[in-house]
Amino acid sequence: MHFQWYPGHMTKAKRMMQENIKLVDLIIELADARIPESSRNPDIDELGKNKSRIILLNKADLAKEEWNSAWAEYYKKKGYLAVNVNSRKNGTMKPVQEVIKEACKEKIERDRKRGILNRPVRAMVVGIPNVGKSTFINSLAGKACAKTGNKPGVTKGKQWIRLNRQVELLDTPGILWPKFEDQKVGMMLAFIGSIKDELLHTEELAAELIRQLAQDYPGVLEEKYQITTDADPYVMLGRIAESRHCLLRGNEPDTKKAAFLMLDDFRNGRMGRITLEYPREI
Ligand SMILES: Nc1nc2c(ncn2[C@@H]2O[C@H](COP(=O)(O)OP(=O)(O)OP(=O)(O)O)[C@@H](O)[C@H]2O)c(=O)[nH]1
Numbered sequence: 001m002h003f004q005w006y007p008g009h010m011t012k013a014k015r016m017m018q019e020n021i022k023l024v025d026l027i028i029e030l031a032d033a034r035i036p037e038s039s040r041n042p043d044i045d046e047l048g049k050n051k052s053r054i055i056l057l058n059k060a061d062l063a064k065e066e067w068n069s070a071w072a073e074y075y076k077k078k079g080y081l082a083v084n085v086n087s088r089k090n091g092t093m094k095p096v097q098e099v100i101k102e103a104c105k106e107k108i109e110r111d112r113k114r115g116i117l118n119r120p121v122r123a124m125v126v127g128i129p130n131v132g133k134s135t136f137i138n139s140l141a142g143k144a145c146a147k148t149g150n151k152p153g154v155t156k157g158k159q160w161i162r163l164n165r166q167v168e169l170l171d172t173p174g175i176l177w178p179k180f181e182d183q184k185v186g187m188m189l190a191f192i193g194s195i196k197d198e199l200l201h202t203e204e205l206a207a208e209l210i211r212q213l214a215q216d217y218p219g220v221l222e223e224k225y226q227i228t229t230d231a232d233p234y235v236m237l238g239r240i241a242e243s244r245h246c247l248l249r250g251n252e253p254d255t256k257k258a259a260f261l262m263l264d265d266f267r268n269g270r271m272g273r274i275t276l277e278y279p280r281e282i
């Protein structure tokens with residue numbers, strides 16, 4: 001299966017981000033805690049060179065706690081400010097506010113020396129589609145300023161949001177990059193719902209997810225769908241269809257429907273907390 005999604009609106013969004021980068025002091029990059037490496041757009045390094053950067057591992061509530069800590073450690077060792085976040089939960093933004101302050105310390109000091117006082121810090125919030133940028137901004141602002149939705153491509157243009165006298169945030173549309181060097185990255189992005197579903201072969205995608213889950217999380221599929229996992233992933237998909245009564249006329253298993261259902265279960269944490277990528281030792 002081949003993955004690629006780089007429509008015109010992303011080219012446009014990237015241009016907008018390049019034009020606005022000079023206005024910001026800080027980049028807040030959201031990655032998905034379930035796939036911290038695959039969900040980081042390599043183009044952000046080029047865009048954000050010379051800017052302070054924070055990495056937020058969002059949707060941490062959907063990923064395994066022990067891997068969350070390991071990933072945050074991994075990025076800290078690489079020299080980033082990194083925090084795990086659940087943007088849907090109220091009252092969890094304190095550590096984020098702390099790192100924003102930390103990241104801007106130098107800038108505020110520089111301003112102070114030049115006699116500039118109280119100029120707000122401006123941060124650009126960036127990340128792949130559907131990673132939770134707008135939800136995060138709303139959570140940090142404590143009110144619904146930005147439109148959100150559980151599909152990629154909800155935010156279309158830029159939007160400045162003033163948090164308070166000290167901080168202004170720029171919400172941006174989620175962008176991918178023109179070519180995935182490794183198709184596995186594309187597949188991971190498809191698992192979490194950052195690639196438009198209409199472009200995907202859902203059964204093949206679900207079978208790949210089943211393959212990985214059966215290998216890395218023994219017991220999870222068995223428990224969720226009351227199936228045995230001693231078979232080929234497509235056979236297992238058929239078993240999920242039967243167990244969930246996804247049937248076509250003539251009682252044939254409706255594997256397409258089962259594929260949608262199981263991807264949706266995974267994306268929404270209904271199989272429990274699952275991390276799909278693990279940090280390499282550094
Ligand atoms: N479980 C969980 N869901 C989250 C979290 N953050 C965001 N979401 C959900 O993820 C979906 C996408 O959120 P958005 O904020 O619209 O994502 P976005 O990055 O702005 O997406 P685009 O504008 O399409 O690029 C929504 O259904 C949110 O409720 C989180 O920390 N945990």
Ligand SMILES: [Mg+2]
Binds near residue numbers: 133134135155172173
């Ligand atoms: Mg958005």
